Amino acid sequence: MPAPDAKWTGRATAFADSYAHLCAHTAPDLLDVAGPAPGGALLDVGTGSGTVAVLALERGARVAAVDAEPTMVELARSRVPDVRLGRLPELPYPDAAFDAVVANFVVNHVPDPARAAADLARVTAPGGRVAITVWPRPAPPLQQLWNDVLDAAGLPPSPSIVPPALNFERTTEGVTGLLRGAGLRDVSARLLTWEHRTDLDSWWIGPANGMGALGEALAGRDEATMARARREYERLAAPFLTGDDLVLPTAALLAWGTR
Incomplete structure (x- = not known):
């Protein structure tokens, strides 16, 4: 059984x-x-939390789901019947078990993206589709906000979990190359853009609970450091406020291919 992902341990509700x-x-x-x-x-x-799995169920698919963190599995099981503990690149399923395999913002959280993509392809039946999303680079305004808060608060960024030799460009070319390298064919990608609407307090839940780049940098810090980061966050987020709404432009890379 895989070890829990410490980054997300106990944070299902905050997520x-x-x-x-x-x-x-x-x-x-x-x-x-x-x-x-x-x-x-x-x-x-x-x-x-099972969002993609629930939507797939609503569309009539027979859905299985997997997550590396036990509290996420528990949360998802309240919405999806078949959820297991597991992680890339060692998914607990046999070869060619599924007609489609999806990974929503997962490949950007693994130390070996190529092995992860290969495992997604392994459990997909011939003729089936693999589809993934990742955050692009350069960072869109929503993600760049956290980088700017890190700098303004004088906090060092967390080191990448991916060694340079194993990383891939977070571009349409980079993500399609990753899927082709996993043996997929008819690979395509496109950039999705939208505005994420939230509010200052709700959007601070992630960093306050140790999630994301800023949350990892704040983990274990004293109250003064937390307060300084919060002040910088409010200052830098101010241009994105419309009344009480925080409106943050963002984007994602969507890529897919056929087994």
């Missing part, structure tokens, strides 16, 4: 109240390109 709403935006596009047809078998890898 559901914050970043899950952001990540949910891409779920319809992800399923549009992945399928499968009603009645087909779909695997949702890194299901988190």
